[in-house]
Amino acid sequence: MATGSRTLWKGAITFGLVHIPVGLHTAATEQGVDFDWLDKRSMDPVGYKRINKKTGKEIDKDHIVKGVQYEDGKYVIISPEEIEAVFPKTTQTIEIERFIDANEMPFIFLERPYYVAPVNKSDKVYALLRETLIATGKVGLAKVVISTKQHLAALVPSGPALVLNLLRWGDEVKTLDSLELPAAGKKSVSAAELKMAKQLVEEMSGKWDPADFKDEFRIQVMKLVDKKAKAGEGHTVMDPEEEAPQTGEVIDLTALLKRSLKGGSAPVRKGAGKTAGKASAKAPAREAGAKSAAARKSAPERKAA
Template sequence: MATSTTSSRSLWKGAISFGLVHIPVALHSATSEQGLDFDWLDKRSMDPVGYKRINKKTGKEIDKENIVKGIEYEDGQYVVLSQEEIAAAYPKATQTIEIEMFVPATDIPFVYLERSYYIVPINKGGKVYALLREALLKTRRVGIARVVIQTRQHLAALVPSGPALVLNLLRWGDEIRSWEKLSFPPEGAEEAGINDKELKMAEQLVMDMSGKWHPEQFRDSFKDEIMKLVHEKVETGDIQTVAQPEEAEAARSSAQILDLTELLQRSLKKGEDKDEEDRGTTTGRKSTKAGADPVPGHARGTRKRRA
């Protein structure tokens, strides 16, 4: 199971950039998936059950090399794109969190928030990092930025939180459904038919139930109950042995090698190893620019592994 501690390994290295300011930073995931992951098993033999690529019309399994990717632009009408065309459309990894504007923190509805990362200063960027954090706190603003992570471009909000700057990935505007066709009561107490007495009673109830936010007080009761059952069965020896077939392992490895993201990660790792070798042969050389701080130029990503 995943832990709730922050990984010490950075997922991405680059810089925050706005105006003439350049702050070298690294991204660390601020969240971890804690949901339950049920594996499929054949109850007759306790063999693992995998997923097959099935032709929905014929019901027959098809080989991976016979699968192409298409976008449906009208009902039943598709445009087929090659892997090369898809790869060419990926945004260029600039290694920069490019802030485009600053907006009041209250301007971003919660519905836009998607995923969070801690931004950690590196390469002597601490002071400028702190300067930006304090300026955002003082002005009650957040930075709206674009960033490319693992070949995907994201809209993001740079938000001060305690000692940290947090990068909150945002959903794009066209991903938010409109509420125009939904029925809500009119805005404003009087317009909604609420009188002063009713509003005061509601305000008093809210204040009576108010407190400080302590996230550890709130737990997933379903997950806790399932894990309680799991531990009880382990203690009584009620455990089934599941052997992973060798061909399944080989198929999984082959699929990973053919995956574009995995290929990109391996290419980046190869480039990093070469950089390490080059640095080893140039030990002792000094930078031609006094005080120049190198900013790592490779994106790093992690693929979430299933438990």
């Protein structure tokens, strides 16, 4: 089972006037077999070249512009400056906008999970939010920016942890309009068929144990890899490591829960102005860094860590 380790992102859960400082940790790993391209002469990694698909020739990066197709074969060119102007601002917050019943969230919207862990002595208010979600059967719908990309997310209690599930946006999930499906309801099947099907389901029912399900293809390939490695058929390939994103300081405002319920405003704490000033000074630098990175990438968005 995958477990979190390195902190990938630091920020705060916010709702009302409450801030809960937290860090995100990877909650899932992709275990498929990754066949990388290598140069058999030198064992160097082989990457993708900038190739003109019509001429087949490699072109210089200075001749590349970014275009968005709006009709078949027709594109609009978007400049780096125009991309920077609409890039989401990095706020370092998981901003809860609504609480919904947990059973209202369709599985089809779930995309990628992250473990959320408390930082900066926020254990008590973290536990309060977790237990409140469990007691009410609710999940929090939030927006968060990770690696310059804005996501819709669901904050869900899972055992002792809070899990942030990144969600697909509403227009990214296809409707059922184009599918020919049988009518919903028991009238579409006979009582005898339903009885036998329910009996079969009961006989095949059991407890959820992820250890019972494995990727057999990956296991067999990795056995072959292990056999070849032990036989001395391995090769050394140098690959640069990806650095974790740097994050800024977050102010803990956990004492404002009551004021949120009353619709009050946040009091100015001693030393808060100085801290807030530092945070405000750092924000433009982070935003500029994100924008510069965006201009260097070959696409306006990059994946979350």
